[in-house]
Amino acid sequence: QVQLVESGGGLVQPGGSLRLSCAASGSIFGFYAMGWYRQTPGKERELVASITSGGSANYADSVKGRFTISRENAKNTVYLQMNSLKPEDTAVYYCNAQGLTTYWGQGTQVTVSS
Numbered sequence: 001q002v003q004l005v006e007s008g009g010g011l012v013q014p015g016g017s018l019r020l021s022c023a024a025s026g027s028i029f030g031f032y033a034m035g036w037y038r039q040t041p042g043k044e045r046e047l048v049a050s051i052t053s054g055g056s057a058n059y060a061d062s063v064k065g066r067f068t069i070s071r072e073n074a075k076n077t078v079y080l081q082m083n084s085l086k087p088e089d090t091a092v093y094y095c096n097a098q099g100l101t102t103y104w105g106q107g108t109q110v111t112v113s114s
Contacts, residue, residue, distance in 0.1 A: 001025075002024055002025055002026045002097060002101075002103050003024070003025040003103075003105075004022055004023070004024055004025075004095045004096075004097060004103055004104065004105035004106075005022070005023050005024075005025075005095075005105060005106070006020060006021065006022050006093065006094070006095045006105045006106065006107060006108040007020070007021050007023070007108060008020040008021050008108065009093060009108030009109045009110045010109075010110070010111070011111045011112075011113065012085055012110075012111070012112055013112070013113070013114050014085060014086060014087060014112055014113075014114055015084060015085065016085050016112070017081070017082060017083045017084075017085065018082045018085065018110060019079060019080070019081050019082070020036065020079065020080040020082065020093055020095075020108060020110075021077055021078075021079055022034070022036070022077060022078040022079070022080075022095030022105055023075075023076065023077050024076040024077070024078075024097065025076075026076065027073075027076055028071065028073060028076045028077075028078065028097060029053065029073050030053075030099055031053065031097045031098060031099040032052060032053060032098050032099055033050050033051065033052045033053070033097075033098045034050065034051055034069075034071055034078040034095070034096065034097050034098070035047060035048070035049060035050030035051070035069075035095075035096040035097075035098070036048040036049050036050075036069060036078075036080045036093055036094070036095060036096070037093070037094045037096055038089075038091035038092065038093045038094070038110075039091055039092050039094065039107075040090070040091045040092075045094065046060065047060055048060050048063055048067065048080070048093070049063065049067055049068075049069040049080060050069065050096075051069045051070070051071050051078065055071075057069050062088075063082075063089075066082065066083050066084045066085075067080060067081065067082050067083070068080070068081040068083075069081075078095060080093070082110070085110075085112045086112060087112050087113060088112075089110060089112050090110060090111050090112050090113070091109075091110060092107040092108065092109050092110075093107065093108050093109075093110050094106075094107045
């Protein structure tokens, strides 16, 4: 059983930056992909960004050029650097790990507002 714990969320003004971290209780080396999803009330959870074990990244069109996903296997941690934040980025952000089993974190709130 792997636990994923997100951190780094908070309140930021439009145009600001945040870095989310997802720390796994075990090795992430064996996971095919790690990702960040987000969800707002009344909407389905959507993929924001993902990264494979080989380092290939994939982004939602709405965040391309603004967000960067990275993974540090030695620290069992995945990051999401979010720049040029917009109010529409406001959501609960969830970490995801895909392997033989899929794991989810508990989520961290990101609020972009002036």
